[in-house]
Amino acid sequence: MVTLDTSSRPVRRAASPTKRQARTAWGLTAPALTLMLLILLVPVAVAGLLSFTNYSLGNSGFDWVGIQNYERLFTRSTYAKMFIATFTYVVTVVPISVGLGLGAALVVNSMGRIGDIYKTIYFLPVMATLLAMAIAWEFMLHPSIGAVNRTLEMGCGTWLETLPFFAKGCADGFPLWLGDRDYAIWVICFIGIWQGFGFNMVLYLAGLTSVHRELYHAAEMDGAKTGWERFRLVTWPALGPTTVFVVTISCIRAFQVFDTIEAFWPQGGGPNKSAYVMMFAIFEKGIQQNLIGIGSAITMLFLVFVMFLTLIQRWLVERKVHYG
């Protein structure tokens, strides 16, 4: 016993500072951990649980319904429309707003002084409230008194009438835009791009400032003659990290589109539910109709998409575009 005691003493001495440090570390992270748990993880877990129930706000109890809510999501035609509208929006808005953002950033960056004016103009829609902007767009897109159709009508009787779109419009009237189920989602996409690309432009402008100017000179000496070759050799690789970030942010923002749809069609998500996007579905089911179970199920699905995108972004940032 005596020998054991002496031999264990140095071990205990060596271990105690490490243990103490570990205890302090846990103590210091505890507030942040608690907050994260309470604010982020608990609500997600609660939503996850609720998605397996038929709970409604105000009810004293609820029943477990198993995967019934999810089953509905993948079988009912309303939700099929929801997925189509959401993915149409994401697949259209993300590439175009990223591309336009990059293009605008390159042009603005090469313009010097005048570029600042364009920078402000393109950034205006980002700063404005989309809800207020939606009202302005609603006026503009009004079928009979809106500025858009009035302008289009001026094209009647000119050479423009040779185009099928104008020929049809002048004969039978121009599209109803927000009231037409073929056009509604595209109008929403257009507004989404118009509103979002300025933000991407600003992110790209920030990315462009980090490109070493001497690299363009090196590319020139190495024989990169066209602007495209220099872009491929220097600019695009240098913007890799920015692009990953911009695409991820744009995707998440596109999945979250809500306010235009709420402003244009407070009841129902567009003609024939053609613009019934996920966020609006969550709002309608979970809040307007008080169907917390199904609302939670859509929310969970939404979280899965966003999580998936974030994971892809992390993976790309760590593997592909990091030039450490």
Added chain:
Amino acid sequence: MAQLAINNITKTFGDTSVLKGISLDIQDGEFVSLVGPSGCGKSTLLRIIAGLEEPSGGHIMIAGTDVTSTRASDRNLSMVFQSYALYPHLTVAENIAVPLRMRTMNATQRLPLIGRVMPGASDKAKEIAQAVQHAANVLEIDLLLDRKPGQLSGGQRQRVALGRALVREPAAFLLDEPLSNLDAKLRVQTRSEIAELHRRLNATFIYVTHDQVEAMTMSDRIAVMMGGEILQCAPPEVVYDDPDDIRVAEFIGSPKINILPVERTERDLFLFGQRLPLTAKLDAPALLQIGLRPEALRLTKTAPLMTGQVAHCENLGSEIFAQIALDEHTGRVVIKATPEERHKLSLGAKVGLGFAATDALVFGPKGKRLRDIEATACSVSEVA
């Protein structure tokens, strides 16, 4: 391989004039070093030759054609940048291959994935890989070929930049301080590699450097730049032994040349009241300066021209540099002595100094070299 003519090039940035009329003719296959203090416009001149910067005035001719308005990529020059300018997303091998890919492959062959199956692409890719491997072997970076520039040390990056420039055979090479970040051993080694490459390719080189040893050992001619002008462009030994300007004499040579004031009375020159064995023209200015290289000064006991005390002594083994505080003058002079003379140079010892009249370089008050000074060897016989 081409001759290069720089014709009265000027450059101003806003109000500051950086280059003030530079003219320089460089022969085909010549190795010219540009030396000068920091900020004198060396990089600017190099970038103007490369076509990356537009001159405010003057012309650049390559192989007899005026290229002043030709863009950089069409001038067929290769350049090492002072800041390396490596592509951060490409590996070392890809970095070195870029100029070859850009210039020998067409746009479709360079496409990612599809490019490889284009006709002729695989042969070219093989050639390029060989050239890259060769350049990497020469510069001892063959083990780093798969790394990204971010994972290299400064010296390794510099060698990659050098490799990217040397992998081609352009009309001329422009190197902007390509060895500044290498350690002593690698510097000596790469210096001889570049010199050998120059001999083998017989290509035209313009080489910017701060390092006098590099300039002295590698170049056919050295152009000394200062304040936006070329003060002298001549072979290394001429720049050292026979400088045109006091600033050239002071810039070239380490330790620095000793400058002392001299007075002229009639045709005779006097240093601290002692007559020197030199005769000047009667129209020469009354106040002159002479430059004496440390190795031109000798320790002497008989009839010394100057006397002083040893103030500091640096023993480099094969030679000794001693600073002598002069009795007649506030400044110090540096002399070079042999190890045998060390016993005479203990700190505080009184010494006498002399020099041969032919070794003295006489400059006017503005610093221009006066060449019409004659040595009169007859007068003094103070040889120790």
